[in-house]
Amino acid sequence: MTAxxxxxxxxxxxxxxxxxxxxxxHRWDFMKITEKHTGFTFLPYGxxxxxxxxxxxxxxxxxxxGLTILLSPPPLQSVIxxxxxxxxxxxxxxxxxxxxxxxxxxxxxxxxxxxxxxxxYLALTQVPGFIDIRQFLREGYEARIHFSYVIDLEPPLxxxxxxxxxxxxxxxxxxxxxxxHFEKSTDVSVFYSTVAERFSDPxxxxxxxxxxYFEDLFRAYPDELGLYYLYDTGGAVTGxxxxxEYKAFTLWMGAPKMTAMPGNEFLQWLLLRQAKEEGYxxxxxxxxxxxxxxxxxxxxxxxxxxxxxxxxxxxxxxxxRWAYSTFASKGxxxxxVLSYIE
Numbered sequence: 001m002t003a004x005x006x007x008x009x010x011x012x013x014x015x016x017x018x019x020x021x022x023x024x025x026h027r028w029d030f031m032k033i034t035e036k037h038t039g040f041t042f043l044p045y046g047x048x049x050x051x052x053x054x055x056x057x058x059x060x061x062x063x064x065x066g067l068t069i070l071l072s073p074p075p076l077q078s079v080i081x082x083x084x085x086x087x088x089x090x091x092x093x094x095x096x097x098x099x100x101x102x103x104x105x106x107x108x109x110x111x112x113x114x115x116x117x118x119x120x121y122l123a124l125t126q127v128p129g130f131i132d133i134r135q136f137l138r139e140g141y142e143a144r145i146h147f148s149y150v151i152d153l154e155p156p157l158x159x160x161x162x163x164x165x166x167x168x169x170x171x172x173x174x175x176x177x178x179x180x181h182f183e184k185s186t187d188v189s190v191f192y193s194t195v196a197e198r199f200s201d202p203x204x205x206x207x208x209x210x211x212x213y214f215e216d217l218f219r220a221y222p223d224e225l226g227l228y229y230l231y232d233t234g235g236a237v238t239g240x241x242x243x244x245e246y247k248a249f250t251l252w253m254g255a256p257k258m259t260a261m262p263g264n265e266f267l268q269w270l271l272l273r274q275a276k277e278e279g280y281x282x283x284x285x286x287x288x289x290x291x292x293x294x295x296x297x298x299x300x301x302x303x304x305x306x307x308x309x310x311x312x313x314x315x316x317x318x319x320x321r322w323a324y325s326t327f328a329s330k331g332x333x334x335x336x337v338l339s340y341i342e
Contacts, residue, residue: 003109006046006056015046015056021086021127024246025073029220031058037213040074047109055106057085061117067316070119079253081148081286082307084126085110099132107135121317125309128284133308141310147288149302153249153276160272163301168265175266180238182230182270188214191227191240194255214242225252230267238263241271249275250284268300 006012009028016022024030028044035042040060047055060074073083091102114122126133128148137143151160161169192211218225224246230239240255241264251271254264268285275283285302287293 001047001049001054001105001109003045003047003057003113006044006053011053012044012046012056015053015088016086018089019086020092021130022247023082023127024221024224024244025080025083026056026058026086027221030217033213033216033220034074034080035060036216037210038074040069040071045110045113047106052088052090054088054090054102055085057110057113058083059117061119067120068118070114070117070122072124082125082127082146084124084130086127086130103132104135107139111139119317121311121313123309123311126307128305128307131306131308133310136310139312141312144309144311146307146309148305148307149285149288149297149300150248150305151272151283151285151300151302153272153280153282157273157276160276160301165299165301168299171262171265172269175261175263178261179233180230180261180263180266182228182239182267185227185229186218186222188218188227190229190237191242191255194237194240194258195242195253228267228271230263230270232259232261232263239267240264241267243271245275245278245280248282248284249278249280250286252286265296265299272300 012028016026016028031042031044034040038060040062043059043061045057045059046053047057058072060071062069072085073080085106087102087106091099094102124136125146128150133141133143153160164172188211192214196211218227224244226243226245228239228241228243229237232238236259238259238261240258241251242253244250244252249271251268254268257264272283285297285300287297288304
């Protein structure tokens, strides 16, 4: 097998579309827009067996104060919860023994490319469900577990409804009687202002990037990215939700509670119904790692799924990470280090 950089967007996107693990986050324009707005250099690695592309591996590189940082996904401002490498159809269709053989070869090639880049700090976060990180563990990488929520949309709608908490069902009935309605929009202004308010909190795990980042993404993916507003009878916005509608229906980002009425809950219920009507088999609700959101999201009776992060750092990388976690991630310092709000 051989590894190298790919410069063909069509080849890249075809692979992502056909791979079981491929997400919208992996698509070429998503990566290039992320590169533009985060200041990290996008390195589109591919691994070939002969002429067959069997794996793609998006890496983001940046030199910071003499240190080389390699990440997949890039940090914080990109609002990409997971990325990492993905395998192709030949892997998806293979028996377990063949899968392990392929992964071993892929990991060896990746390790050679990573060694040539000589990062002081490297972190990869794989998509939910891709759990075989054993080759990285054997190479001395550290592992962390993250979580996401998934709702199975295949049962009848009444069965899904009955799985909700009784308190949630009561709230949804109340809002439904109030005549609220939702609309899909192309205007990111309300979305950005409301969500930025939440993510500007220094205690949040994922700060926001500029409004232009989202405008570029929604222009690039008008069919796969959705932006929905919930309105009351007076026309006021009472709920906001950005979605990814690609393979799975994903509740990507939402706004904090906007009124005394449970607008966000009702909007998610309406979107669940829409996703089921459109034939999606599952709905992912990103955010299971945030303790402040767990009580809200768990009322919809989702299944907890995990995704894995592997990382490795040398002495200088450890010092830089310690300095960030100890000082730069605190209050006013974080605002100066990460200028993520316009």
